[in-house]
Amino acid sequence: MTAAPLDPNPSPLEPESQYNNRAAVPDHPAVMARWKTDAEAARAARPPLAVTYGDGPREVMDLWEAAPDAPTAVFIHGGYWQALDKSWFSWIAPPLLAHGVSVAIPSYDLCPEVSLSRIVHQIRTVADQLRERTGARPFVFGHSAGGHLAACLLSEGRASGALAVSGVFDLEPLIPTSLNAALGLDVMTARALSPIHWPPPNGGAPGGTALDCVVGGAETAEFLRQSRAMADLWASKGVETRFEALDGLNHFTVLDPLADAESQLVTRIAARMKQ
Template sequence: MSLEAEYNNRALVPDHPAVMQGWRDAAEAARAATPPLAIAYGPGPREVMDLFEAGPDAPVAVFLHGGYWQALDKDWFSGIAPAFLAHGVSLAIPSYDLCPEVRLGRILRQVRAAVEAMRARSGTRPVVFGHSAGGHMAACMLSEGRAAAAVAISGVFDLAPLISTSLNDALALDAAEAAALSPIHWPVPDGSTPGGTVLDCVVGGDESAEFLRQSRMMAELWGGRGVETRYDALPGRNHFTVLDPLFDADSALVRRIVALVKQ
């Protein structure tokens, strides 16, 4: 299979519109049941995050959404908040600007600002988890010492394979920029920095060979350098249904993230 086909998740999962509509429906229900607090972390219209608060002193996690840095926003993913609130964990979900209106490096700077805003609010580094592009950025936040731990779901950790695909029409990456923004080339968190040293790489067992390779490679690479890593391919899950466990307070994935938050 070509790289174009390996990374075109919407084409690989023909029923993705139905799955995404489920995200929308769950998000609307969650926002109606527990209206979030909107927090601006920058001056731009998309530099806003929703905070679903479990209590004034509750520990917090930050979820970074996917969309290949060129689609979606925070409002799609409010539906995962109830599962964390049920465990007494607050959840922040930021939006950010999208390519091609901004460069990917600009998005990373926005995510840094959002994570730092939650750190300033709570007084501790949050656990950061994310999906797809958000998985990439979660690993970046861990490398920089901004996260207490990171869970990357279907992450892209080496951006070089995207250069030859149509996804790069919006990203406009060249080899140098792709290498500079790929966390496989970034310093590993090693205990000498104040952040966490735990990275979970989760991926759907039915995802493309490239997505399986990316998560396995990242776990092995950073694990070999002293990071506490896990690689977990969830049986029967594709790039979209891999998020299903986040809607279930009793799922192993939610319980794992909660445990990292509360450790």
């Protein structure tokens, strides 16, 4: 399924308000507190295996193995590449484990301590290490900044498929915002690190990997535009894509379906991995 054509040019709306999700969702602290509580409960019920993928203290992933030969999904957290870690999102694992899917959730270093290009390299290492461990490319899914990183891995052939939830695929609109104080992007680096400018997976060959772009229907116009533009562009190059706006969900509550093993979002991920 592909999205209808959409003008890929950024909207004229003021970028700070369009990309400052915490300001746009005043009750985000309550949602994030729920993430933390649910994550702690999930780890207590089923502690993950800590797997290092580098020498740094944040170069660690939590791994829950459903079975020795189970397919693996990697969830990449958001936070605009400058906040959060794996410990906030352990609650994402149990619903997929119920479908026989192993789940890995990595932390990574944050800007401005490291560059965004370094973070992309770290997530590449995660995917490559899991492929060596399991013998198969992982499925990747991520939220916001994690959606950006998931699309990067898919473009490079390091993933069997990807689901980007509220992803940021074109980084250039972030340059004039306060977010860029930590990111340090200029036009050249923003374009070089934007998967919307990267080649499609498998060169767009039919039957190859697929990209789902999901966004909250109550998110800002720019987040809706980014997901639709990414799905449209890769679809025009032959990639199987899907765009969906989830009614009434904002940039934080858009993750709620991932907590339900029977939700369409979780069952879609499980089905993608069994194709």
